[in-house]
Amino acid sequence: MQILTDQPERRFGAINWMGLYTLAQRETLRFLSVWTQTLMAPLVTAGLFLMIFNIAIGPGRPDVMGVPFLTFLAPGIMMMTVIQNAFANTSSSMVIAKVQGNIVDTLMPPLSPLEILLGYLAGGVVRGVLIACVVAIALALVLGLVPQHPLIALIFGILGGAFMGALGLFAGIFANKFDQMAAITNFIVTPLAFLSGTFYSVEALPPLLNGISHANPVFYLIDGLRYGMIGVSDSAPLVGFAVCSGATLLVCAVTWQMLRTGYRLKA
Template identity: 50%
Template sequence: MTIRTTENQTALSNADRPVTGRAAFLNWLGLYTLLSKEIKRFLKVPLQTVFAPMMTTMLFLAIFTLAFGNGERYDGAVSFANFLAPGLIMMSVIQNAFANTSSSLVIAKVQGNIVDVLMPPLSASELTLAYALSGLARGMVVGLVVTVCMWFFIDLQIHSLPAILYFLVAAGLMLSLLGIIGGIISDKFDHIAAVTNFVIMPLSFLSGTFYSVERLSGIWYDLSHINPFFYMIDGFRYGFIGTSDSSLVQGAIIVGLLDLFLYAVVWLLFRKGFKLKA
């Protein structure tokens, strides 16, 4: 009788073991819940998370186009405004993708509610995917709003939609993953602000957003080609104007490999609970 009871309990335990919504080694319900929570978090304050970056980007466009003759300056066969616009769109995407994930994790750590994310049955892969996709979502929403606004002032043409989509998604994921790393290693807002001001901003501004790197020479030209942000912006710009300053295939491979590397780093940090578990 005791053996039967034990066998029944074991069978019941095994029947209850699969988590609702878990399939193909992923807890899809948990992944969707965390992703939905992170997306709703930035959508609840659209003036701060979407329209403020849009206004800043449009100011950059107005200032630089007016400073360079209101479209009379040309970079190759393309007007300066058409050359500048894709770079500004990409800059808004990567900055907001980074800000979304880094701020979410730092706020959770400072407020002490990071445990609400760590206690549910979510694996390192599910945590990584949820946070990374939420940062990508914010970056793409901001990029779409900026693009729509620019279309009222600039005659943007699409040369290669696959190039636009690939570099948009790859760049958003890269900065989203970097934001997760920054959020995990940072203990307070000053730390993440330092990463933003001394790493993300310089790399994005010195990546060919406002100029063609072909105009550079010597060490500055070489440094530009070491900057991964250059390949994101160059490939994305190619999708609009049809010209690039580097090999499109090389840029796509570099960005893709960096995404895989950063994903592995984030997965390992979540797996180990680095600076997350007491």
């Protein structure tokens, strides 16, 4: 199989826009074709989380950071849903292609490693942002929660989809079997999502756990979206934007290198 290094000069310029668009369209249509599983199911899951916490804790729960607990909780649930689905979109696409042997259909066309990376990321980001919009509409209807800073909420939603989409593509390339992918999801992605201030303010944690939480990029994603939705956060949104952007670029760079060298993609 021809690998992605030392490609001859291409006829269509520095960027194969048609190829990039086609790959992005394929990755988007993958989840839109089963929208009840990829868009509606996360909405139901988010609703169940909110309902269970409301029933378990009850209306007597004190405010968190000056807002009702459900209002504080909702943005964390939203971002957790975004990142889990963005990760699932890219990782499942890559692993299925490798296991079924049709990864060659992606590697053989005249697409550079960067174009492949961006094409896969497009699907993860679009899925994440669409899910965020669906959940936001539901929150507005049920809780009357309207974003206080819509642009900031959108920026962190896109960053969440990009970061976890890139991480999902990295995991999909690294994993050769479904059980390896399940291990990465269970022991890395799920702890990152749950131990990042989704259900609590990290200021309530002991100093050691507080410091560990601040080293987790997902904490800044949740915190930034929370600021965009309800106007309160544990850290400055600008710091969160810088950390999340740097983490996304780092994961993208590592994944690009894996695509460029054909790591675990060779026949």
